[in-house]
Amino acid sequence: MTPVVKIEDVHKIYDSGEVKVHAVRGITLDLYKGEMMALMGASGSGKSTLMNTLGCLDRPTSGTYLLDNIDISTLDRNELADLRNEKLGFVFQGFNLLARTTALENVELPMLYGKRRVRSREMQERAMHCLDIVGLSDRADHFPSQLSGGQQQRVAIARALVNQPQVLLADEPTGNLDSKTSVEVMGVFQKLNDEGITIVMVTHELDIANYCKRNLVMRDGRVVSDTPVANRSIAETEMKRIHEAEAAAKLIA
Amino acid sequence: MHIGSTVTVSFRALRRNAMRSILTALGIIIGVGAVIAMVSIGNGAKSMVEAQIAALGQNVLLIFSGSVNQGGARSGSFGAGTLTIEDADAIQREITTAIAISPEVRTSAQILANGLNWSTQILGEGADYLNIREWPLSDGTMFSDADVRGVGKVCIIGQTIVTQLYPDISPIGQTLRIRNQPFKVVGVLAAKGLSVQGTDQDDLVIVPYTSAMKRVAKQTMLRSINVQAGNADLIERTQNDIISLLRQRHRTTEQTDDFTVRNQQEIADAANATSNTMTLLLGAIAGVSLIVGGIGIMNIMLVSVTERTREIGIRLAVGAHGKEIQLQFLTEAVVLSAFGGTIGILVGIGASELLSRLNHWPTLVSATAVAVAFLFSAAVGMIFGYYPARKASLLDPIDALRYE
Numbered sequence: 001m002t003p004v005v006k007i008e009d010v011h012k013i014y015d016s017g018e019v020k021v022h023a024v025r026g027i028t029l030d031l032y033k034g035e036m037m038a039l040m041g042a043s044g045s046g047k048s049t050l051m052n053t054l055g056c057l058d059r060p061t062s063g064t065y066l067l068d069n070i071d072i073s074t075l076d077r078n079e080l081a082d083l084r085n086e087k088l089g090f091v092f093q094g095f096n097l098l099a100r101t102t103a104l105e106n107v108e109l110p111m112l113y114g115k116r117r118v119r120s121r122e123m124q125e126r127a128m129h130c131l132d133i134v135g136l137s138d139r140a141d142h143f144p145s146q147l148s149g150g151q152q153q154r155v156a157i158a159r160a161l162v163n164q165p166q167v168l169l170a171d172e173p174t175g176n177l178d179s180k181t182s183v184e185v186m187g188v189f190q191k192l193n194d195e196g197i198t199i200v201m202v203t204h205e206l207d208i209a210n211y212c213k214r215n216l217v218m219r220d221g222r223v224v225s226d227t228p229v230a231n232r233s234i235a236e237t238e239m240k241r242i243h244e245a246e247a248a249a250k251l252i253a
Numbered sequence: 254m255h256i257g258s259t260v261t262v263s264f265r266a267l268r269r270n271a272m273r274s275i276l277t278a279l280g281i282i283i284g285v286g287a288v289i290a291m292v293s294i295g296n297g298a299k300s301m302v303e304a305q306i307a308a309l310g311q312n313v314l315l316i317f318s319g320s321v322n323q324g325g326a327r328s329g330s331f332g333a334g335t336l337t338i339e340d341a342d343a344i345q346r347e348i349t350t351a352i353a354i355s356p357e358v359r360t361s362a363q364i365l366a367n368g369l370n371w372s373t374q375i376l377g378e379g380a381d382y383l384n385i386r387e388w389p390l391s392d393g394t395m396f397s398d399a400d401v402r403g404v405g406k407v408c409i410i411g412q413t414i415v416t417q418l419y420p421d422i423s424p425i426g427q428t429l430r431i432r433n434q435p436f437k438v439v440g441v442l443a444a445k446g447l448s449v450q451g452t453d454q455d456d457l458v459i460v461p462y463t464s465a466m467k468r469v470a471k472q473t474m475l476r477s478i479n480v481q482a483g484n485a486d487l488i489e490r491t492q493n494d495i496i497s498l499l500r501q502r503h504r505t506t507e508q509t510d511d512f513t514v515r516n517q518q519e520i521a522d523a524a525n526a527t528s529n530t531m532t533l534l535l536g537a538i539a540g541v542s543l544i545v546g547g548i549g550i551m552n553i554m555l556v557s558v559t560e561r562t563r564e565i566g567i568r569l570a571v572g573a574h575g576k577e578i579q580l581q582f583l584t585e586a587v588v589l590s591a592f593g594g595t596i597g598i599l600v601g602i603g604a605s606e607l608l609s610r611l612n613h614w615p616t617l618v619s620a621t622a623v624a625v626a627f628l629f630s631a632a633v634g635m636i637f638g639y640y641p642a643r644k645a646s647l648l649d650p651i652d653a654l655r656y657e
């Protein structure tokens with residue numbers, strides 16, 4: 001089996017005039033279909049840089065990147081855009097929804113730029129389906145400003161899902177969420193992963209990383225540890241526990 | 254992306270900033286409105302001039318005394334009378350291509366009838382005058398050649414005379430006193446209304462020119478001679494023949510001519526040249542405001558691109574091509590300007606309608622002006638939207654996403 005994502009000795013150097021920042025210093029990594037990996041590391045260790053590279057938003061300074069066996073260094077700007085549209089779903093660190101645009105229209109966005117023309121009926125149905133997956137179908141016509149942080153994050157996830165990507169990349173998807181909403185989001189991720197979508201997510205929290213199958217830790221642009229998760233948390237069980245605890249708290253109060 | 258979705262996206266974006274979109278379009282609305290209104294005024298003036306010239310009759314030549322060909326101390330046109338009845342007779346006799354002629358004298362006089370009085374213009378003409386001018390009678394008949402030869406005391410009157418002197422009775426057969434000379438009314442002219450200059454064309458009495466000279470004005474010279482050529486192709490020949498005949502009779506040369514022959518086309522050309530210049534000038538001024546409107550669009554689109562850098566980044570990140578971003582912004586600019594153009598056309602039509610109602614200016618909204626203004630406004634959007642759109646399309650997705 002060939003890996004969905006295969007990077008070899010990838011470096012990224014930001015060259016902003018006087019100072020050169022060597023953000024990623026030689027990372028080699030294989031990701032197979034159905035993997036769910038947490039990317040961890042201190043602030044500034046190069047996680048977002050690596051994610052942007054994996055997301056084909058940015059090109060590595062050196063090294064090779066094969067996505068689904070396609071060498072992205074051979075692709076031009078537009079072919080990269082098509083690749084992002086068809087194979088990748090990206091959830092940004094700060095949700096990055098279009099303001100004054102309804103949740104539904106935000107989720108429809110990637111379908112507007114697909115190679116295949118999607119009728120507006122189908123577009124709506126698919127967008128609604130994805131909002132349903134993240135549990136927001138009742139908020140379809142709300143604007144981002146009318147949604148909570150967690151809801152906005154889930155709209156961003158729905159948008160990343162709408163073109164049925166092979167790889168879902170999420171940069172700190174739970175960074176702004178309370179622990180209960182975080183578990184909800186992890187529930188969505190685990191469900192998607194069970195359906196076969198490969199997931200890479202950045203997190204600072206160990207307990208969130210524990211919902212994944214594999215943990216990768218970076219320091220100063222290098223991988224310092226790459227371990228399978230031994231005792232994986234299951235979001236569904238965790239949710240149940242939280243509900244029970246809440247019910248108990250109510251009883252006491 | 255497909256053009257349909259591009260337009261949808263553009264409309265969504267414009268709707269999100271409805272107030273700003275309307276204000277931006279306002280520049281184009283004013284520009285296009287001004288173009289339409291100005292060109293309508295110009296065209297209206299032109300059509301009135303054309304109508305007035307057509308009212309002179311078909312294939313008409315006008316001979317008047319005095320020369321306008323050179324300066325010096327010569328009198329102007331219609332100056333010292335130099336045309337005589339004999340000149341008119343000679344033209345009638347010798348110029349075979351002239352099918353009708355009518356010598357003309359003019360004077361103004363107090364007229365009396367029915368116990369009422371009125372001051373009006375008296376026109377002395379030949380029996381063919383109404384045929385040359387293509388001016389029908391609404392009642393009665395035109396006086397005859399015999400009346401002209403016999404210095405007859407007959408007249409035909411305009412509609413204004415009817416309202417002023419014969420408010421209750423039919424004027425036909427009634428007696429009208431011009432400078433105390435009785436004239437029998439034999440015909441009433443059809444109404445003509447106001448001229449472009451605003452004078453009442455129905456305020457006149459026409460008598461045989463012989464009667465006008467001997468009984469009313471007591472003059473021996475003609476003011477002018479109206480000549481009608483057989484057809485349009487004969488106009489020039491007729492004109493040349495008349496000139497050489499009159500030169501022979503008056504013993505003049507081109508330098509010393511004491512008469513002028515103008516044909517209708519020359520009069521029309523001169524008038525058209527003036528109104529064309531006016532239309533062009535008004536159109537140009539209005540065009541400038543359209544360009545100013547275009548700059549307004551460019552300005553707002555540039556602001557919009559900067560302001561929406563993040564949005565552009567998001568679109569690029571989810572798979573938009575640079576061309577699609579460019580198309581989106583270009584479509585927005587064109588939708589804005591075409592929307593402005595459409596409203597502007599309505600405003601322009603309304604404004605010219607209003608002007609013609611309030612100021613009695615003749616206006617004529619031309620379909621060409623409407624089409625040109627619309628296409629031009631769309632083109633303005635295209636031209637001034639291009640640079641901002643191009644700028645947007647060249648953004649790098651990561652840089653755009655990181656833009657604060």
Ligand SMILES: Nc1ncnc2c1ncn2[C@@H]1O[C@H](COP(=O)(O)OP(=O)(O)OP(=O)(O)O)[C@@H](O)[C@H]1O
Pocket residue numbers: 014015016021022023041042043044045046047048049050
């Ligand atoms: N566009 C850029 N230009 C220059 N340097 C950059 C740029 N983006 C990131 N860097 C630098 O690269 C390094 C890695 O940044 P990166 O954003 O990948 O860190 P991170 O691991 O995502 O941190 P955090 O956990 O705070 O999000 C940092 O030192 C940062 O300053």
Ligand SMILES: [Mg+2]
Pocket residue numbers: 047048049093171
């Ligand atoms: Mg980061």
